Amino acid sequence: MVAEDLDERLRLAVFAHLDRLSAAHSDGIPSKVINTFSFDGESMPLVVQPGIWKPRSLSAALTIRTTFTPPGQEPPYEDAVGPDGLVRYKWQGTDPMDAHNRALREAMHQQRPLVYFYPVARATYHALYPVYLIDEDLTRHEVVLDTVPIGQSAGSPLERQYAQRLTTYRLHQQVFRPRVLRAYRSRCAMCRLGHASLLDAAHIVADKQEHGDPVVPNGLALCKIHHAAYDVHILGVRPDYQVEVREDILDEIDGPMLRHGLQEMHGARIQVPRAPRERPDPERLERRYERFLSPAA
Ligand SMILES: [Zn+2]
Incomplete structure (x- = not known):
């Protein structure tokens, strides 16, 4: 008893x-x-x-x-x-x-x-x-x-x-989230910020879309700013892992967040996990990159 x-x-x-x-x-x-x-x-x-x-x-x-x-x-x-x-x-x-x-x-x-x-x-x-x-x-x-x-x-x-x-x-x-953060060693794939509380597991292909599964190859560890910028297509990631910043944002003049946080990301490569099976899937990246090129489509 x-x-x-x-x-x-x-x-x-x-x-x-x-x-x-x-x-x-x-x-x-x-x-x-x-x-x-x-x-x-x-x-x-x-x-x-x-x-x-x-x-x-x-x-x-x-x-x-x-x-x-x-x-x-x-x-x-x-x-x-x-x-x-x-x-x-x-x-x-x-x-x-x-x-x-x-x-x-x-x-x-x-x-x-x-x-x-x-x-x-x-x-x-x-x-x-x-x-x-x-x-x-x-x-x-x-x-x-x-x-x-x-x-x-x-x-x-x-x-x-x-x-x-x-x-x-x-x-x-x-x-x-824990699986993506672990794969990226709790750092933003773009800026390397390493504060877990400021990091998200971002979907490459959105949740509930085809291939939008919550699996590590469909994820990127991103800080809050880069996650938000990725979601509204201020930033795009090419299938070869290179970051592109939207043209009008590159022409803007403003303080350090715009300059260092966004503009300097242009042309940088994201840091991906060492294990190939945990890296972002190029096909999913491509699908998402197309949305960056023509967000209204
Ligand atoms: Zn970041």
Whole structure:
């Protein structure tokens, strides 16, 4: 029998720990750092092997985790999407009575909030919480994740309810920023500004357009100014990574932000990630560059 308050206290302490870490690690939290957690004076790792974890003091799972798969490699098992778009999480193996799977089921029955560690890079995670298990599929050996517990969203307007749900699309959107920032070592691709709080993960091809997926080759780490300038076509990036500044902006005379921040970018090359598979996709750059050349089209 687990004391109600212990379970709740522990989960809230974990969330508070992750609130602090998420704010300080906008390019993903290393598992070593996540595992500095302690509770009631005892250290307690949160990222462990295998992916489902229940501390001995609880009856229900506390954290779940998906392992990092390098881009271009097949994941060992797919955390697939269901017809409802909600994220699925695979059991440990296929035995429904496995202790890990029973801990998952218990979290579902008790509607306990869990943490879902989703990979940004090897041993580096984005922490999603609270996450609830709202259903289990015994034949597919998986549970269905959501951001709202069973029953709680009843009565809220449908659109808002849907906007809050943990769809695969939203999951990928959420890890887009930490993944792009990490690929660019938390620096603006144009001016090298290195303050994560002033950086965005900009889409090359806009979200929801064809090829607008939230993946690193469709992203650029840009500071706020360069992101905004890129979005309104003051700046363009050619498929060969060279920056072009709009002609009328080049002719303007004004202070240091215009001169250094914009005009001097003309002809510069953006800094791209070292790994080829993380570099901006030339086809997407070209598509976007065409919009820069004729923004009204
Ligand atoms: Zn910049």
